[in-house]
Amino acid sequence: MSEENSERKQESVTTPTSGENKQESGSKDEAGASDNPETKQTDNPPAEGGASAPVDPKKEARAKAAAELRAARAAREAAGGEAPAEGAVDAEKEAKAKAAAELRAARAARAAAGGETPTGAADAEKEAKAKAAAELRAARAAREAAGGGAPAGASDAEKEAKAKAAAELRAARAAREAAGGEAPAGAADPEREAKLKAAAEARAARAAAREAAGGEAPAGEADAEKEAKAKAAAEARAARAAARGQKAEEGAEAAPKLPSPNQPRLDRIVELIKQHVGDDAVTEAVINERDRDLPTLTILSERWPEVARFVKANEELDLIYLSNVTGVDYETHMETVYYIGSLSKKHFYGFKVKTDREAASIPSVTPVWETANWNEREIFDLLGIDFPGHPDLRRIMMPDDWVGHPLRKDYEPIDPEV
Numbered sequence: 001m002s003e004e005n006s007e008r009k010q011e012s013v014t015t016p017t018s019g020e021n022k023q024e025s026g027s028k029d030e031a032g033a034s035d036n037p038e039t040k041q042t043d044n045p046p047a048e049g050g051a052s053a054p055v056d057p058k059k060e061a062r063a064k065a066a067a068e069l070r071a072a073r074a075a076r077e078a079a080g081g082e083a084p085a086e087g088a089v090d091a092e093k094e095a096k097a098k099a100a101a102e103l104r105a106a107r108a109a110r111a112a113a114g115g116e117t118p119t120g121a122a123d124a125e126k127e128a129k130a131k132a133a134a135e136l137r138a139a140r141a142a143r144e145a146a147g148g149g150a151p152a153g154a155s156d157a158e159k160e161a162k163a164k165a166a167a168e169l170r171a172a173r174a175a176r177e178a179a180g181g182e183a184p185a186g187a188a189d190p191e192r193e194a195k196l197k198a199a200a201e202a203r204a205a206r207a208a209a210r211e212a213a214g215g216e217a218p219a220g221e222a223d224a225e226k227e228a229k230a231k232a233a234a235e236a237r238a239a240r241a242a243a244r245g246q247k248a249e250e251g252a253e254a255a256p257k258l259p260s261p262n263q264p265r266l267d268r269i270v271e272l273i274k275q276h277v278g279d280d281a282v283t284e285a286v287i288n289e290r291d292r293d294l295p296t297l298t299i300l301s302e303r304w305p306e307v308a309r310f311v312k313a314n315e316e317l318d319l320i321y322l323s324n325v326t327g328v329d330y331e332t333h334m335e336t337v338y339y340i341g342s343l344s345k346k347h348f349y350g351f352k353v354k355t356d357r358e359a360a361s362i363p364s365v366t367p368v369w370e371t372a373n374w375n376e377r378e379i380f381d382l383l384g385i386d387f388p389g390h391p392d393l394r395r396i397m398m399p400d401d402w403v404g405h406p407l408r409k410d411y412e413p414i415d416p417e418v
Contacts (some may be wrong), residue, residue, distance in 0.1 A: 069137050110290075120339055202228045260287040265347060266295035269317060273297075276314075277306050288350060296350035304353050305389070308368045311340065318342040319349065325375035327383045331408050334360040334385055340369070355385065366389035381406075382407040 170193065202225045260266075271287045284298035299307050313321040326341045334355050341348035353362050364387035366372045376387045377396040384405035387393055395402065404411050 107394070197232065198231075258292045260289070261291045262287060262295050266297075269295065269349065270297065270309070272314065272317065273307055273310065276310055277303060279401070281307055284352075291350070294348060294350050296352065298352045298354065300409070301353050301355055304351075305363045305368070307351075309366045312368055318344055320369075322369035322371045323348075325372055325379065327334065327379035327385055327407075329357070329383060329407065331409050333357050334383065336362055336379060336385065338365070338372075360385040361388060362386075363388055364393075366390050384408060 015049060157399040205224065208350055266287060270282050273281050281300055281303040282297055283300055286296055288296045311317050319340045319342050321341050321343055322338060323341060325338045328335045328337070334357050336353050336355075338351040338353070339348060355362050360383070362385060364372065364376055366376060366387075367389065373390070373392070374396060376390055377393060379385050379388060380390075380393055381395040381397050382405055394400070399407070403414055406413075
């Protein structure tokens with residue numbers, strides 16, 4: 001009787017209150033969850049209102065992958081437990097690349113269908129990765145149990161699979177962006193895509209040739225690869241040029257070309273020359289867009305000295321500064337270009353004078369602008385254009401007894417070693 005009373009007394013002392021019961025129960029649950037990882041992965045605490053919480057796809061995928069891995073290991077050990085065959089690592093990488101490509105394609109399709117990433121997409125991605133890894137381990141175990149070796153050219157097959165996966169990923173991205181109304185991300189770099197495609201084709205051809213030759217690389221393999229790369233680069237350049245041309249056409253159609261801000265100055269100088277020199281003095285007048293919209297006039301050769309004197313003396317134009325003179329051989333004719341400006345007005349003009357190629361001759365303007373002296377001598381020396389009226393027309397760079405003019409397109413030196 002005394003022992004029964006003592007037990008009841010001890011029970012009454014150690015029995016906690018209802019609040020303590022809840023706290024202790026919660027502590028025990030937490031301790032149990034931390035001590036038992038399998039229970040942590042599979043059990044789900046009930047949600048409010050008595051309903052069970054949704055299963056975590058990430059944990060479920062891990063558990064499934066672990067189970068498949070254990071089964072694969074058991075099958076391998078039952079078959080004899082042989083070590084992996086040579087080339088298994090390459091096959092594993094190939095399978096991983098394939099699984100990654102499938103995962104990216106699925107993700108792109110999901111985004112294109114809804115435009116947004118659904119809730120829990122990260123867990124679904126991890127689940128897919130775990131499943132792919134489990135399948136890879138199971139396949140490896142089966143291959144090792146069967147005693148199979150890696151196929152020839154596994155490294156090239158792996159690279160080809162990666163290139164294929166990358167191409168599928170780019171296509172999926174393009175489809176997703178097209179569904180959202182945006183330009184494809186890979187459209188800006190067609191050259192890289194063409195190179196990847198050509199490289200994949202070259203690797204496949206190389207692997208086939210090596211297998212056909214018994215594992216040895218053919219003699220012309222490097223040349224074939226270079227030819228494929230060159231072809232891909234040429235196609236990429238052509239595509240880029242076509243894209244630029246299309247863009248230029250679209251821009252031209254979209255907005256009309258605005259007149260040059262220097263067009264009024266060009267019109268004014270043409271009007272002044274025709275009034276004071278003659279209507280036939282100016283044969284052409286254009287805006288040179290490549291040279292900062294420089295107003296450029298083509299002057300009749302016989303009228304050039306009179307035009308030169310007028311544009312220098314006219315107060316409105318005040319073209320007193322000759323900055324440069326150049327000569328050009330167009331094979332059909334010869335031409336000199338004079339760059340003349342006004343320091344007070346802060347504007348420049350270009351004057352072109354054409355002449356026959358067989359008897360090239362342009363009147364000298366050295367009496368008008370002294371700086372034309374050595375410029376005209378250099379053009380005479382190297383191109384053979386005569387400048388009547390020049391005070392001292394002789395060679396300035398080549399020896400006096402030199403035969404021919406080195407900058408002419410038809411020049412042939414007498415001594416080929418010079």
